[in-house]
Structures are given as C-alpha cells and as structure tokens.
Amino acid sequence: MAEEVLLFSTWFSIYGRRVEMALKLKGIEYKFIEEDLTNKSPSLLKYNPVHKKVPVLVHNGKPVAESLVILEYIDETWKNHPILPKHPYERANTRFWAKFIDEKCWPAILQACWGKDQKEREKAAEELSKLLQFLENELKGKRFFGGETIGLLDIAANTIGYWLGVFEEAAGVSELLTREKFPKLFNWVNEWLSVSAIKENLPPRDKHVAFMRLNGQGFWNDYNASK
The missing domain is CATH 3.40.30.10 (Glutaredoxin)
Known part of the structure; x- marks a missing residue:
C-alpha cells in the first residue's frame, strides 16, 4: 500500500x-x-x-x-539521508542548538526588526549579535552544522539562513549578519542556499518581503501575546 x-x-x-x-x-x-x-x-x-x-x-x-x-x-x-547524528551526545547537542535558535534567536530577530521603538530595536540587535556569535563558534570551520551534509540543525537554522535577510529588508533595518562580524555564518548561508532541497523550498523573496512589510509587526505582536 x-x-x-x-x-x-x-x-x-x-x-x-x-x-x-x-x-x-x-x-x-x-x-x-x-x-x-x-x-x-x-x-x-x-x-x-x-x-x-x-x-x-x-x-x-x-x-x-x-x-x-x-x-x-x-x-x-525514513532512514536515507540521516539529518540527526548517530552519537547520542551529538544528537543531544543538535537538539540544544535547534531549541536555542527557536527560543533565543527568533524572538531577538523579531524584536530587532519590529520592536516598539528605535531603542528597543537597537537593544535587541545587540542581543542578537551575541546570540549569533554562539552559532558562529558552533560551526567550528565546518561546511554545515551537520558537517559535510545538511543536518537537522541546518534546517532549523532557516531562521538565520533566509528569514533574517527577508525581515531586515522588510523592516528597513541595517544588516544584522555581515561577513565582517560573522565570517563563518556568512559562508554557511551561501553554502546552505546552494543546496537544491533548501533553495527550492524557500518562498519567492519579493513576495515574502512584501508580505512581511504588511504583517511583520503582527508577527511580533502575536509572539508577545503567546508568551
């Protein structure tokens, strides 16, 4: 069947x-x-x-x-193309950083782009910079967080790999992830976007930017309301 x-x-x-x-x-x-x-x-x-x-x-x-x-x-x-490491410690570490992205990086991105005022947005941007440095260090010179192939953490990091850039453009804020500050993460984004399973499963950027210009503040409000 x-x-x-x-x-x-x-x-x-x-x-x-x-x-x-x-x-x-x-x-x-x-x-x-x-x-x-x-x-x-x-x-x-x-x-x-x-x-x-x-x-x-x-x-x-x-x-x-x-x-x-x-x-x-x-x-x-489905066992082909595993996205979680085999070793229990590495699996636990992957889960930790995936949760870190969702619980720490995501709200900081939203607030840096759609906080209530400039002061709040700048404070969130500083916090996000500290958080991104943890991910920069976690890459440790690897092509992907999963090593030579895309893993679960690389997929979870779509927040950083694509959505961050869309949100920056939609909100009209300065670049939060630059090659100068985060060379490993910057290179990771380029490698990540070159994988067909990734780039073929991203929303059309122009459509997405236009959508977020209309709805970005609502995303931040909804996040605050759900806490």
Whole structure:
C-alpha cells in the first residue's frame, strides 16, 4: 500500500518550510495543503487540536505537530539521508542548538526588526549579535552544522539562513549578519542556499518581503501575546 504523507502549512511559514526541506532531502513524496490561518480548516483543527497551528505532518492518517518534533519523526521513519547524528551526545547537542535558535534567536530577530521603538530595536540587535556569535563558534570551520551534509540543525537554522535577510529588508533595518562580524555564518548561508532541497523550498523573496512589510509587526505582536 502506498504511503500517504500530507503537510498542512502556509507558504510563508518558517516552520512548515523546515518540514518541506527534510522531505525533499529524503525524496519523500507528499501533498502540501495550504492553510488560511484566519479561517483554519476542520482538518487542521482535528489533527492539531492542542495548538491549532501549522505545520502538521499526517503520515498514513497519524498526525505529528511541531516542526522540530516532525523533523525527528521524519528522520526516524525514513532512514536515507540521516539529518540527526548517530552519537547520542551529538544528537543531544543538535537538539540544544535547534531549541536555542527557536527560543533565543527568533524572538531577538523579531524584536530587532519590529520592536516598539528605535531603542528597543537597537537593544535587541545587540542581543542578537551575541546570540549569533554562539552559532558562529558552533560551526567550528565546518561546511554545515551537520558537517559535510545538511543536518537537522541546518534546517532549523532557516531562521538565520533566509528569514533574517527577508525581515531586515522588510523592516528597513541595517544588516544584522555581515561577513565582517560573522565570517563563518556568512559562508554557511551561501553554502546552505546552494543546496537544491533548501533553495527550492524557500518562498519567492519579493513576495515574502512584501508580505512581511504588511504583517511583520503582527508577527511580533502575536509572539508577545503567546508568551
């Protein structure tokens, strides 16, 4: 029996795009179901009744929610092109830094771009610079965080690899990730964007920038409201 893989998400979702990257890396066929987050479908509410958010992966009728959880599920279900390291310590380290990106870097990016005033944005930009330095150090001269191939942490870092640049342009703020300050991260972004499974699963930049100019403040407000 053929496997059924459904992905409920939106075209602009950072987290949904992560799942698509992993599916494409592993060559898994799936059906993308675009959700209207202002009018969520009954299927989304059925498959993710707790958070009522995207993305949700549905594999043969069984739903999995939360992007990092979904990435691990994908890796454990389809063994080709592993995205998590084999060694338990390295796996734990990958999970740590993925969580660091979501819980530390993401809010700092939002606040640096759409904080309530210039002072708040500048303070957040300083904080983000410190956070990015941790990731700069973590690369340790490797091509990717996963070594010579894209791994889970590289996928989780799409926040840095693509969305940061879109948000900078949309918000009209100065560059937060430069070659001068973060040469390893800067090179990582270029390597990351050269991988077909990555670049083919990014939103059209012009469309995305225009969307964020209209909605970026709402993203920051929604984040604050959810804390």
